[in-house]
Amino acid sequence: MKKIISAADAGKMIPNGSTVMIGGFLHCGSPNKIIDEMITQNIHDLTLIANDTCVPDCDRGKLIVNKRVKKAIVSHIGTNPETGRQFVNGEIEVEFVPMGTLVERIRAGGAGLGGILTPTGIGTVVEQGKQTIEIDGKKYLLEKPLKADFAIVYGTKVDKYGNVYLENSTKNFNTVMATAAKTVIVEAEELVEDCLDANHITIPGIYIDYIVA
Amino acid sequence: MKKIISAADAGKMIPNGSTVMIGGFLHCGSPNKIIDEMITQNIHDLTLIANDTCVPDCDRGKLIVNKRVKKAIVSHIGTNPETGRQFVNGEIEVEFVPMGTLVERIRAGGAGLGGILTPTGIGTVVEQGKQTIEIDGKKYLLEKPLKADFAIVYGTKVDKYGNVYLENSTKNFNTVMATAAKTVIVEAEELVEDCLDANHITIPGIYIDYIVA
Amino acid sequence: MELSKEQIREIIARRVAKELHEGDYVTLGIGLPTETANYIPKEMHVMIQSENGLIGVGAKAKGDNICRTSINAGGIPVTTKKGAVFFDTATSFSMIRGGHVDVTVLGALQVDQEGNIANWMVPGAFVPGMGGAMDLVVGAKKVIVAMEHMAKDQIKILKKCTLPLTAAHEVDLIVTERCILRVTDEGLVLEEINPLFSLEDITSTIEADLIIPDSMQNIAA
Amino acid sequence: MELSKEQIREIIARRVAKELHEGDYVTLGIGLPTETANYIPKEMHVMIQSENGLIGVGAKAKGDNICRTSINAGGIPVTTKKGAVFFDTATSFSMIRGGHVDVTVLGALQVDQEGNIANWMVPGAFVPGMGGAMDLVVGAKKVIVAMEHMAKDQIKILKKCTLPLTAAHEVDLIVTERCILRVTDEGLVLEEINPLFSLEDITSTIEADLIIPDSMQNIAA
Numbered sequence: 130m131k132k133i134i135s136a137a138d139a140g141k142m143i144p145n146g147s148t149v150m151i152g153g154f155l156h157c158g159s160p161n162k163i164i165d166e167m168i169t170q171n172i173h174d175l176t177l178i179a180n181d182t183c184v185p186d187c188d189r190g191k192l193i194v195n196k197r198v199k200k201a202i203v204s205h206i207g208t209n210p211e212t213g214r215q216f217v218n219g220e221i222e223v224e225f226v227p228m229g230t231l232v233e234r235i236r237a238g239g240a241g242l243g244g245i246l247t248p249t250g251i252g253t254v255v256e257q258g259k260q261t262i263e264i265d266g267k268k269y270l271l272e273k274p275l276k277a278d279f280a281i282v283y284g285t286k287v288d289k290y291g292n293v294y295l296e297n298s299t300k301n302f303n304t305v306m307a308t309a310a311k312t313v314i315v316e317a318e319e320l321v322e323d324c325l326d327a328n329h330i331t332i333p334g335i336y337i338d339y340i341v342a
Numbered sequence: 343m344k345k346i347i348s349a350a351d352a353g354k355m356i357p358n359g360s361t362v363m364i365g366g367f368l369h370c371g372s373p374n375k376i377i378d379e380m381i382t383q384n385i386h387d388l389t390l391i392a393n394d395t396c397v398p399d400c401d402r403g404k405l406i407v408n409k410r411v412k413k414a415i416v417s418h419i420g421t422n423p424e425t426g427r428q429f430v431n432g433e434i435e436v437e438f439v440p441m442g443t444l445v446e447r448i449r450a451g452g453a454g455l456g457g458i459l460t461p462t463g464i465g466t467v468v469e470q471g472k473q474t475i476e477i478d479g480k481k482y483l484l485e486k487p488l489k490a491d492f493a494i495v496y497g498t499k500v501d502k503y504g505n506v507y508l509e510n511s512t513k514n515f516n517t518v519m520a521t522a523a524k525t526v527i528v529e530a531e532e533l534v535e536d537c538l539d540a541n542h543i544t545i546p547g548i549y550i551d552y553i554v555a
Numbered sequence: 556m557e558l559s560k561e562q563i564r565e566i567i568a569r570r571v572a573k574e575l576h577e578g579d580y581v582t583l584g585i586g587l588p589t590e591t592a593n594y595i596p597k598e599m600h601v602m603i604q605s606e607n608g609l610i611g612v613g614a615k616a617k618g619d620n621i622c623r624t625s626i627n628a629g630g631i632p633v634t635t636k637k638g639a640v641f642f643d644t645a646t647s648f649s650m651i652r653g654g655h656v657d658v659t660v661l662g663a664l665q666v667d668q669e670g671n672i673a674n675w676m677v678p679g680a681f682v683p684g685m686g687g688a689m690d691l692v693v694g695a696k697k698v699i700v701a702m703e704h705m706a707k708d709q710i711k712i713l714k715k716c717t718l719p720l721t722a723a724h725e726v727d728l729i730v731t732e733r734c735i736l737r738v739t740d741e742g743l744v745l746e747e748i749n750p751l752f753s754l755e756d757i758t759s760t761i762e763a764d765l766i767i768p769d770s771m772q773n774i775a776a
Numbered sequence: 777m778e779l780s781k782e783q784i785r786e787i788i789a790r791r792v793a794k795e796l797h798e799g800d801y802v803t804l805g806i807g808l809p810t811e812t813a814n815y816i817p818k819e820m821h822v823m824i825q826s827e828n829g830l831i832g833v834g835a836k837a838k839g840d841n842i843c844r845t846s847i848n849a850g851g852i853p854v855t856t857k858k859g860a861v862f863f864d865t866a867t868s869f870s871m872i873r874g875g876h877v878d879v880t881v882l883g884a885l886q887v888d889q890e891g892n893i894a895n896w897m898v899p900g901a902f903v904p905g906m907g908g909a910m911d912l913v914v915g916a917k918k919v920i921v922a923m924e925h926m927a928k929d930q931i932k933i934l935k936k937c938t939l940p941l942t943a944a945h946e947v948d949l950i951v952t953e954r955c956i957l958r959v960t961d962e963g964l965v966l967e968e969i970n971p972l973f974s975l976e977d978i979t980s981t982i983e984a985d986l987i988i989p990d991s992m993q994n995i996a997a
Contacts, residue, residue, distance in 0.1 A: 130799075130821060146458075154607045154644065155630035157623070180644070181684075205684030208630070213681050225682070228606065229648030231689030233455075236645050241873035241915055242446075243459030243475065243482030249652060249690045252723030254676075262456065264486065269456030273477065285624070290823075291861030297624040300608055300643040310873060324859045327525060328509060329542055331643075333831055333861040335801050335823070335876050343578070343600060365826045367865065368842070368851035393865070394905075418905030421851070426902050438903070441827065442911030444868030449866050453693055454652035462873060462911045465944030467897075498845070503602075503638030510845040513829055513864040521653060537638045544864075546610055546640040548580050548602070548655050 131291040133340045139314050140166030142339075143279055148176040150235065150275075150306040151189050151312035155181060155208060158299025160283045160316035163341055168195050176200045178235070178277055180228065180302050182209040196220070202275070205297060215273040230272050232305055238274035239308025239336075245272050268273035280310035284332070287317035287342065288324040291334025300331055307336040317342040344504040346553045352527045353379030355552075356492055361389040361449065363488075363519040364402050365495040368394060370422060371512025373496045373529035373538070376554055381408050389413045391448070391490055392488035393441065393515050395422040409433070440468060441486050444519055451487035452521025452549075458485050493523035497545070499522035500530035500555065501537040504547025515542055519547040530555040558751070563703055563732040566749065569594045570774055571660055571701050571730050575601050579657040582606060582691055583630045588660035588701050601678025602638070604656055606687040608647045628687065648687070652694040661688060663702045665716040668763035670726040670738040672700060673718035685721065692722040702733035705760055712736065712743075712761040721775035733757050735774060742766050749774040779972070784924055784953040790815045791995055792881055792922045792951050796822050800878040803827060803912055804985045809881040809922050823859070826876055827908040829868045832860025832901065845941060849908065869908070873915040880916035882909060884923045886937040891947040891959040893921060894939035906942065911941040926953035926981055926986035933957065933964075934981040954978050963987050970995040 140163060143149065153159025168191055171246035177198045183190035189251055192198050193212045200222040206212040215221040226234065233245045246269035250256055260271040282303040284293035295303055307313050313336055353376060356362065366372025381404055390411045396403035405411050406425045413435040419425040428434040439447065443450055446458045459482035473484040474550050495516040497506035506528055508516055526549055533555035558566070564587055572594035575581060582604045583589045592612075595601050603612040605627040612627055613634035620634060625641075627633045650656060663674040674690055675685040692698050705711060705728035712729065729736040734757050744766045748757055749771050758765060779787070785808055793815035796802060803825045804810045813833075816822050824833040826848040828921065833848055834855035841855055861967045872876060884895040893913055896906040913919050926932060949956040955978050956968035965987045969978055971994050973988075978988060 154628075156624065157607075157626045157630065181686075203684060204881055205686040207683030207686070213683070217681060223684075225684045227685050227689040228644070228687035229652050229694075232648055233453075236870070237459075239874045239876075240446075240870035241461060241875055243461070243477040245481065246450075246456030246484075247652065248454060248456065248461070249693050249722075251693075252671075253689065255685075255689065255721045262484070264456040264484075267456065271459075271475070271477075280699045288859065292859060292861055295643075297641050298607055298609060298626045299623065299624050301640060302644050304643040305645045308870065314802070327832070327856060327860040327862050330861045330863075333863060333871070334859065335825070335866075335871060351861035367849075368847065370828075370847045370851070416905060418907040418908070420904030422783050426904070430902060436905075438905045440910040441865070442873050442915075445866045445869055449649070452653045452655075453649035454654055460873065462914045462943075464914075464922050465892075466910065466941045468906075469909065501638065505638060505640055508864075510843065510862050511828055511830060511847045513862060515865050517864040518866050520653070521649065540611070540635060540639040540641050543640045545643075546642060546646075546650070547638065548604070548610055548640075548650060 130289050130305065131183045131337055131340050133337035136162040136166045136341050137148055139163045139339065139341050140170040140172065143167060143172050145172055146174045147278040148178065150178040150277040150280040150310055152301065152306050153179065153183065153188060153222055154298065154301035155183055156187050158295065158301050161188045163281050163314065163316050164188050164191060167192065167197065170335045173197045174199045176274060178202045179183065180204055180231065182206050182212040184208050185211045187197045200224065202226060204231050224237045232302060234272050234275040235305045235309045238276040238306060242274060244274055247272055275309060277310040278312065280306040280313045281317050282307050284317050286319050286321050286325060287315055287340055288321050290324055291337030291340060292330045293332035293337065294325050294329060295331040304332055307332045312338050314339045314341060343502050344547065344550055344553050346555050348372045349375040349379045349554050352376045352552065352554050353383040353385065354485045356385050357381060358385055359387045360491040361391065363391040363490040363493040363523055365514065365516035365519050366392065366396065366398055366401060367511065367514035369400050369517055371496045371508065371514050374401045376494050376527065376529050377404060378400050380405065380410065386410045387412045389415070391415045391488055393417055393444065395419050395425040397421050398424045412545045413437065415439060417444050444513060447485050447488040449518045451489040452518060455487060457487055460485055488522060490523040491525065493519040493526045495520050495526065495528050497528045497530050499532050499534050499538060500528055500553055501534050503537055503551060504550030505538045506550065507538050507542060507544035508544040517545055520545045525551050527552045527554060558732060564590060566732045567701050567730055570735065571699055574728065575658060576697060580604050580610065580655065582651065582656050582659045583694065584661040584688065586662055588662060591660055591701065606647050606651065606691065608642045608644050609638040611640065631649045644665050646657065648690050651690050654694055656695045656698055657697060658697045659691045660699045660701050663711065665711050665713055665718050665730055666700050667713045667716045668725055670724045670741040671716045672721045672726050673716045674721045678719065688721050692725045697727045698725050700726055700729045702731060704733045710760060712763050714744045714763050744768065745771065747772045747774045779953060785811060787921050787953045788951055791956065792920055793920045795920060795949065796879060801825050801831065801874065801876065803877050803880045803916065805882040808883055812881055812922065826860045827872065827912065829863045829865050830860065832857040869911050872911050875915055875917055877916045878913045879918045879920060881920045881922050882912065884921045884932065885933055886932050886939050887921050887947055887950055888934045888937045889964040892937045893942045893944045893947050894937045899940065903997050909942050913946045918948050919946050921947055921950045923952060925954045931981060931983050933984050935984050965989065966992065968993045968995040
C-alpha cells in the first residue's frame with residue numbers, strides 16, 4: 130500500500146534546487162495539480178527534465194513563466210515563447226536533447242545501464258564533447274543516463290498498490306520517468322477502489338512512492 | 343492488413359542455417375505449432391536465440407532433441423538435460439548470456455542502439471573478451487545488440503493489423519524479439535474478428551510480418 | 556511562374572503521397588509534411604505513426620469527437636483509425652530509431668548532394684530545439700524532404716549544407732514544387748520536373764551538382 | 777549437532793523472512809530461497825517479484841486454480857496476489873538492474889569476505905547457465921545469500937571464492953543454519969549464532985576472517 134497524499138504535501142516535499150522530471154507531452158498527460166502546488170509553495174532553482182516546456186499558461190509552462198526553472202533539459206521549447214525569451218536573455222539554461230535520446234537516457238537511468246549508444250546526433254553539433262564508439266563499422270554516440278531527485282508523473286487510473294494505467298497519449302514520458310528518480314509521485318486522475326487488472330497496467334507500482342489523489 | 347498464413351507456410355519460410363529468435367519462458371508463451379512445423383520441414387543448422395531450451399519434449403526443447411540447433415544463445419539450459427548432453431559432447435555450441443543482458447541486447451537490436459552498457463557480468467567470466475567502459479567512476483560491460491533472420495513469437499490474441507495481446511506470463515521474451523528480426527511471425531492463439539483495444543496491445547502490429555492462425 | 560503558397564503546398568503534398576505504398580508505416584513532420592495525409596488514396600492502407608506514441612493517426616478531432624488524451628506530436632487532438640495502438644514515447648523512438656518506420660517526411664532549411672539535412676537550427680536566431688527530427692531522419696527506412704524549392708530568394712539545395720546538420724547522409728528523396736531529386740551514391744539525380752517550370756528555372760535555383768538524365772518525367776505524373 | 781535437511785531449510789528460510797519489511801519488493805531464487813515466502817507474516821505486505829515478469833506472486837496454483845499462463849521463474853504455475861502486475865522480461869530486468877527490487881535472496885556455492893558470490897558454475901562439471909542470477913545480484917538493493925553452512929564437508933565461506941564468480945562485492949548478508957554474517961567494509965561480522973552450535977562449530981567451518989563482536993544475538997531471536 131502506497132502513501133496517499135495531497136497535491137500540497139507533494140509540493141512541500143520538493144526542496145529548492147532539486148532536479149525534477151515532469152511527465153507530459155505538450156499539454157497531454159501532465160500532473161497539473163502538483164505543478165500548481167509547486168508554484169504555490171514557491172519552489173525555485175529547479176532543473177527540469179521534460180520533453181518540452183508546453184505553452185506559457187499550461188502545466189510545465191507555468192514553472193517557466195514563474196521563473197522556477199534555472200535549467201531545462203528538453204527536446205524542444207518551440208511551443209513556449211517565454212522559455213525562448215529567457216533562453217535568449219541568459220535567464221535560463223537549456224540543454225537540447227534529441228527526443229529519442231532524451232527518453233532513452235531516462236530509461237537507461239531507471240534500468241541501471243551506464244548509458245546508451247545511439248546513432249542519433251552523429252555528424253551534428255549534438256556530438257560535441259561526447260565520446261563516440263565504433264561498433265561493427267558504425268559510429269555511435271555514448272549518451273549518459275539521466276536521473277532525478279523527483280519524478281512527478283500523471284496517472285489516468287491508479288490503485289492503492291501504486292499501479293498506474295495511462296490512457297491513450299498520456300503514456301508519453303510518464304512511464305520512463307517513473308523509473309528514474311529517487312522519489313516518484315503520481316498524480317491520480319482517478320484513484321480506483323479495487324486493484325487494476327494485472328495485464329492492463331502501464332506503470333507497475335514498484336516504481337511509485339506516493340499517490341496524489 | 344497482415345498476411346495470414348499456416349504454420350506449415352511459416353515452417354517452409356525458414357532456410358537452413360538461419361538465426362531464429364523464439365519466444366517463450368520455459369513452457370510458457372511459446373509458438374508451438376510453428377516449432378512443430380520447423381521439425382516437420384526438416385529445418386536444421388539453426389542458431390537459436392531464446393531464454394532457455396525448455397524441457398526435452400516441449401516446444402524449443404524439441405528442436406534440441408531433434409538436433410536442429412547448431413548454436414544456442416541462451417541464459418540457461420538447466421531444464422533440458424539433452425542440451426546439456428549435446429553441449430558436453432561438443433554437438434552443440436552454447437553461448438550463455440545473463441538473462442537481463444540477453445533480453446536487453448535483443449531490445450537494443452530492435453531499437454537501433456549500438457549495444458548496451460551493463461554492470462552485470464563485471465568481475466566475472468562474462469567480461470572476457472569484451473570492452474569495458476568506465477562512466478562516472480563505475481565500470482560497465484559493452485554488450486552488442488542481437489538481431490535475427492526470423493523471430494517466431496506467440497500471441498494470445500492477434501488482430502488483422504498484426505497487433506498482439508499477450509496474457510499474463512506469456513509476454514516474456516516475445517515483446518522484444520518481435521522488434522529484432524528481419525521477418526517476424528506471430529502464432530495466434532486466437533485471431534480476433536475486430537481490432538484489439540488500442541490501449542491494451544502488447545506488441546504493436548508494425549513489428550509483425552505474418553500471422554499464423 | 557508564380558504559384559500561391561497553397562498551390563505550392565498542394566503540389567508537394569500530393570506528390571509525396573505518391574511515394575507511399577500499401578501497408579506502409581509513415582511518420583510525418585509538423586506543417587507541410589502533415590498535409591501529405593490528405594492525398595493518400597482512401598483504399599490504400601497506410602498507417603501514420605506519431606512520435607509521441609501512436610500508430611493509426613486519423614483526421615483532426617472535431618466537435619463532439621474531441622478526446623483531449625488522444626493527440627499527435629503537434630499536440631493536436633486526433634481521431635484514430637481501426638488497428639490503432641497507443642504506446643509510450645520510449646517505445647515510439649525505439650520503433651523509429653530501430654528502422655521500423657518505412658517512410659518519414661520532413662521539412663528542411665537546407666539539403667545537400669550528400670544527403671545531409673539541416674532543419675532545426677539557424678545560428679544567431681532563436682533555436683526551438685530538434686524535437687524528434689534527428690531520430691526520425693537517422694531511423695526511418697526512407698527519408699523524404701518535402702519543402703518549398705526556395706526560401707524567398709535563398710537557395711536551399713546545396714553542394715554542402717552551411718547550417719548545423721540534423722543528420723548526415725540520410726536523405727533519400729527531395730520533393731519541391733519544381734522538381735524531384737533522388738540522392739544516390741553518384742550524386743543528386745533530377746528525376747522529375749514540374750512542367751510549369753523550365754529546366755533553367757530549376758538548375759539556376761539549385762547549387763548542388765545535378766545528374767540530369769536524358770528522359771525525365773513530369774512531376775504531376 | 778545434526779539437523780535434518782528439512783530443519784536446516786526451515787531455520788534458514790524462517791530467519792531470512794525476518795529481513796523483509798513492510799512494503800518490500802523481493803525476488804527469490806529457485807529452491808531454498810523460495811521457501812522464505814512461507815514465513816512472511818500474513819499481515820505484512822511484501823510483494824514477490826518473479827524475474828520472468830510478475831510482481832505479486834502468490835501460492836503455487838493447485839487443482840482448479842491452475843492457469844498455465846501464470847508462472848514463476850521456475851516455470852511453476854502460481855496464483856497472484858491483489859495488486860499483481862504482469863510485464864515482459866525486458867521490463868523485469870530493467871527493474872532488477874535499475875535497483876528497484878529491495879531484496880533478493882539467492883543460494884550460493886561459495887561466498888567470501890569481500891562480498892563476492894559464486895553460484896552458477898563449477899569448472900569441469902555440467903554448466904546449466906547463470907539465468908538471471910548475475911543481474912539480480914548486481915541490481916537488488918540488498919543481496920541475501922541463503923545457503924546451507926557447508927556442502928558436505930566442504931567449506932563455503934571463504935577468504936576468496938575459488939569458483940567463477942556470479943558477481944563481485946555485492947553480497948550484504950549471509951544466512952546459514954549456524955549463523956548470520958554481515959558483509960561490511962571492515963570485513964565479515966558474525967552477527968548471530970544458532971545456540972544449537974558452539975562458536976567453535978562456526979569458526980572452524982569458515983575460512984574467512986571473522987569480526988566477532990563482544991555480544992551476539994541468537995539466530996532464533
